[in-house]
Amino acid sequence: MIALIDSNNFYVSAERVFQPKLRDKAGCVLSNNDGCAISRSNEAKDMGLKMGTPYFAMREQHEQGLVWWRSSNYTLYQDMMRRITAIVKDTFPDQEIYSIDECYCDLATFGHHDIEQVAVAMRAKILQYTGVPVCIGIAATKTLAKIANKIAKKHYKKTGVFLMDTPNKIERSLKITEIDDVWGIGPRYAVKLIKAGIYTAYDFTRLPEEYVLKLMTIQGRRTWRELKGQRCILMEYERPDKEGISTGRSFAQMETELAPMEEAMAFYVANAALKLRAQNSVCARLFVYAQTSLFAVVNQKYCAEIDIRLLVPTSSTAVLIKEALAGLQKIYRPGFRYQKVGVELRDLRPDTQVQASLFEPAEHAIQHKQQSALKIIDELNSHYGKDTVRYGVMGFSKKWAMRQEFLSRKYTTKIEDIIIVRAY
Amino acid sequence: MKELLLYQRGESETLIPLYHDKIHAGFESPAADYEEERIDLNAYVTKYPHATFYARVVGDCMTGSGIFPDDLLVVDRSLTPSNGDVVVGILNDEFILRSYYKSGLREYLMPDNIAYKPITCDSSTQFEIWGVVPYTIMDQKRRIHDRLDRLQQFLR
Numbered sequence: 233m234i235a236l237i238d239s240n241n242f243y244v245s246a247e248r249v250f251q252p253k254l255r256d257k258a259g260c261v262l263s264n265n266d267g268c269a270i271s272r273s274n275e276a277k278d279m280g281l282k283m284g285t286p287y288f289a290m291r292e293q294h295e296q297g298l299v300w301w302r303s304s305n306y307t308l309y310q311d312m313m314r315r316i317t318a319i320v321k322d323t324f325p326d327q328e329i330y331s332i333d334e335c336y337c338d339l340a341t342f343g344h345h346d347i348e349q350v351a352v353a354m355r356a357k358i359l360q361y362t363g364v365p366v367c368i369g370i371a372a373t374k375t376l377a378k379i380a381n382k383i384a385k386k387h388y389k390k391t392g393v394f395l396m397d398t399p400n401k402i403e404r405s406l407k408i409t410e411i412d413d414v415w416g417i418g419p420r421y422a423v424k425l426i427k428a429g430i431y432t433a434y435d436f437t438r439l440p441e442e443y444v445l446k447l448m449t450i451q452g453r454r455t456w457r458e459l460k461g462q463r464c465i466l467m468e469y470e471r472p473d474k475e476g477i478s479t480g481r482s483f484a485q486m487e488t489e490l491a492p493m494e495e496a497m498a499f500y501v502a503n504a505a506l507k508l509r510a511q512n513s514v515c516a517r518l519f520v521y522a523q524t525s526l527f528a529v530v531n532q533k534y535c536a537e538i539d540i541r542l543l544v545p546t547s548s549t550a551v552l553i554k555e556a557l558a559g560l561q562k563i564y565r566p567g568f569r570y571q572k573v574g575v576e577l578r579d580l581r582p583d584t585q586v587q588a589s590l591f592e593p594a595e596h597a598i599q600h601k602q603q604s605a606l607k608i609i610d611e612l613n614s615h616y617g618k619d620t621v622r623y624g625v626m627g628f629s630k631k632w633a634m635r636q637e638f639l640s641r642k643y644t645t646k647i648e649d650i651i652i653v654r655a656y
Numbered sequence: 657m658k659e660l661l662l663y664q665r666g667e668s669e670t671l672i673p674l675y676h677d678k679i680h681a682g683f684e685s686p687a688a689d690y691e692e693e694r695i696d697l698n699a700y701v702t703k704y705p706h707a708t709f710y711a712r713v714v715g716d717c718m719t720g721s722g723i724f725p726d727d728l729l730v731v732d733r734s735l736t737p738s739n740g741d742v743v744v745g746i747l748n749d750e751f752i753l754r755s756y757y758k759s760g761l762r763e764y765l766m767p768d769n770i771a772y773k774p775i776t777c778d779s780s781t782q783f784e785i786w787g788v789v790p791y792t793i794m795d796q797k798r799r800i801h802d803r804l805d806r807l808q809q810f811l812r
Contacts, residue, residue, distance in 0.1 A: 253749040315706040361707035361733050363786075644709060653729065653744050655753040656715030656772075 233339040233347060233397070234467075235370045236377040237320055239313075240385065242333035242364070243271035246312045247302050249363035250643040250651055259300035262287055265482055265635045266303050303636035311644045315362050323354045328467050336374060338467050348395040355392045371396040374465045375458035378415040379405055379433065406434035406459065416455035421448055433459055477515075479504045480574015484635045486525070487570045493522065494557055497573050501556045504577050505549040509610060516545040516579035518552065520559035525571040534570075536563035545581055548606060552577070701791040707734035709787065711744060711751065718742065718753055720768030727794050729753070731787035742789040747775070748782060756785070 239245060243261035248254045258275035262268065268286045269276075276299060281290070293299040313332050321327050324337035339347060351368045358366050367388075369381025376396060383405055384394035396405055412422035414433050424447070430436050436444075437459045444456045454464045479500040487493050497520070508515060521537035528534075538559045546552065556575050609621045641649035702708040711729040721742055723729075729744065737743050737756040745752050745765060754765035754775065763783070765775040777783040 252746045252751065255749070318706045361704070363733070647710070650710045650712055650728075651751055652714055653711045653751040653753040654715055655713050655717045655723065655725070 233342070233370050233372060234374055234377045234463075235324060235337045235339055235347075235351060235368055236330075236374070236381045237316075237335050237337065237358075237366050237368050238381050238385075239316065239333040240365045240367060241271055241273055242313075243302075243304060243309055244273045245364045246309050247305070247640055248273075249312070250308075251640065254300055257300060258298060259302070260285075260290075261302050261304050262638065264304065265484065266637055269301075270304065301638055303639040305640050305642070307642050307645055308640065312362060312364060316358055316364060316366065319358050319361055320354065323350065323357075326467065326469070328469055336377065336467060339370070348393060351393045351395070352391045365392065367392045367394075369394050369396065371402070372461040373458040373463050375415050375455060376402065376461065379409050379413075382409070382413065402461070403434065406437060407432055409433040411436055414455065414459070416451065416458070421452065476519075476576045476578045476580065477504045477507050478519075478574060478576035480521070480572060480576075482572045483570070488566070488568070490561070490564050490566075493564070493570060493573050494560060497556055497560050497575065498553050500573070500575050501553045502549050504575060505547055505552050506610060506613075508547045508577055508580070509583075509606065511580075512583050513580045514545040514547045514583045515542070515552075515577040516581065517541050517577075518555050518559065519576040519578055520556050520563065520573075521575075522560060522563055522570055522573045524568050528569070532568065534565060534568045536565070538563050545579070547583060549609075701730050703732060703790070704734040708732050711753075713753060713792075715753070717767040717769045717772040718755070721755065722794075723753070723768075723792050724794065724799075726798070727792050729789045730791040730793070732790050733787040735788035735790065737785050737788050742792075744786045744789060746782075746784050746786050747777075751786065753789075 244254075244259060247259075247261065254273075256275065257273070258279050258281065259273045260269035260276050260281065261271040263270045266287055268284045269281060269290070270283070272281055272283065279299075281299065287301070290299055290301065294301060309332060313329075317327065317329055317335055320335060320337065324339060324342070326338040326341065328336045328338075330336055342350070347370060351370060355366055355368055358364065367381055367384040369377045369379065369384050370393070371377045371380045380394045380396040383396070384392055388394050396402055409432055411417060411425050411430055411432060412419065414436070417425070417436075425436065430439065436456065439456070441453060441456065445453045448455075457464050481500075483492075483496065487496075518540040519537065520540065521535070523535040524533050526533075540555050540559050542551075542555065560573065612621045643649055643651055698705065709731045711731050713723060713725055713727045713729060716725055723742070731744050735741075739757050741756050743754065743756045743765075745754065745756075747765070752765065755768055757764040757766050757774075761778075763777040765777060765783070767774065775781075
């Protein structure tokens with residue numbers, strides 16, 4: 233059996249752990265740049281607040297005190313996610329972290345236990361230890377576990393667990409699962425299927441296999457088989473070393489000048505380089521891009537990218553910033569209103585494999601020295617806070633930075649930000 | 657064993673490595689086999705790190721338990737409160753520090769300072785335990801002036 237553990241309204245739940253006044257009230261967490269609602273409380277859902285509702289559309293309700301909102305506090309969510317997955321791992325060690333609020337567990341080694349009881353106890357433990365409510369769906373395949381999880385969320389609110397283990401339970405569950413709610417069936421296929429009279433997951437499983445294969449290729453057949461209880465989507469335990477590290481975000485407002493874009497770019501490169509060193513890798517290629525808004529008028533639209541090959545693979549922040557800025561200067565055209573710049577470090581290799589370029593033996597020695605300087609910088613920054621020691625080009629204004637007007641504190645990762653307790 | 661890089665300044669600004677290798681200096685330490693992990697304060701004060709949070713105190717209602725304003729609290733959510741435990745609770749949407757006491761169906765939030773009154777929690781109060789406080793940390797350096805005042809009284 234496979235269990236899917238999924239946090240309920242994760243971002244909202246994480247905010248509420250540290251801000252009791254947000255509980256039992258309609259509210260949401262906003263996307264990057266405070267754009268729109270990406271996580272909603274149950275009360276907000278009941279009010280009819282839809283996923284993706286833009287910030288300005290909620291302003292009136294917010295001013296009347298009907299809806300609270302927060303900017304996304306990814307530092308906090310990441311830490312809460314780490315806590316939850318660690319607690320899950322104590323019970324179910326064969327774990328695949330699928331996203332920030334979902335993980336799959338293979339329960340093959342749990343045959344002789346009462347799985348349902350174990351899951352109910354684990355859910356209670358996660359709620360007590362972290363304050364975050366989760367739901368657990370257990371079934372034969374990942375696709376079925378996803379359905380079981382949805383049913384747990386909807387119909388088993390008290391225990392938060394649904395074990396979909398008998399043919400009868402599976403049939404009943406598939407019959408109440410609409411086709412567009414099935415994992416692996418995209419909106420376009422869903423429309424096609426509904427037109428053909430296939431409304432539920434159950435209807436879909438009644439189709440002949442060849443028909444599904446013809447209509448939806450092998451991807452569709454895989455979903456069909458998974459719904460029939462045959463495991464096709466396997467567990468992925470070790471996340472393969474990331475193929476590339478990318479950072480880049482939209483600016484708070486459109487930028488026209490090169491200087492603030494360079495500042496932002498330097499920040500992104502420094503962050504990416506830090507991640508690169510954390511996984512003991514170096515990169516051999518840099519991909520730099522700049523773009524205007526997708527919604528810009530045709531002749532004001534501009535999007536450019538440049539692929540830079542490094543002579544010597546490196547993880548040095550200084551070298552990477554130098555190269556990225558040179559790239560940005562090449563693709564920058566004045567007269568456009570830019571919305572976003574970004575960088576992706578590509579062609580990653582373990583740092584033990586680094587070979588000095590034949591033509592630059594001295595470079596190697598310098599790199600070696602830089603490596604130890606960087607280690608010290610990383611240590612200082614992890615000790616005294618991100619970007620305490622920084623490169624000059626990164627600047628201090630941060631005018632370009634993401635808008636996060638309603639950001640809560642870093643309750644679990646910064647000592648100045650911990651909760652305050654009233655003892656009076 | 658330490659890695660060492662020596663450089664000689666040449667004519668140009670380029671640095672030329674003189675010697676670059678791991679230097680094996682003398683015998684290995686006779687104590688190498690006896691090396692143990694250094695004492696880890698985290699391991700001492702946190703039984704279950706994934707359930708541990710930290711909090712800051714405002715107010716003086718727990719001075720009898722040696723908890724003063726600005727002290728740091730270790731809050732462990734994996735513990736269930738017993739009578740007499742110091743707890744962080746939520747009362748009227750606010751974090752509150754008191755000692756826990758249960759008698760029959762009644763739960764009390766008790767101060768440890770006679771200047772304050774106990775709070776009775778029944779079905780009408782919105783109250784829950786957020787976590788138990790197994791350890792607190794006090795900044796002794798910050799209390800130096802208070803302490804000096806007291807010391808001087810002794811000498812007088």
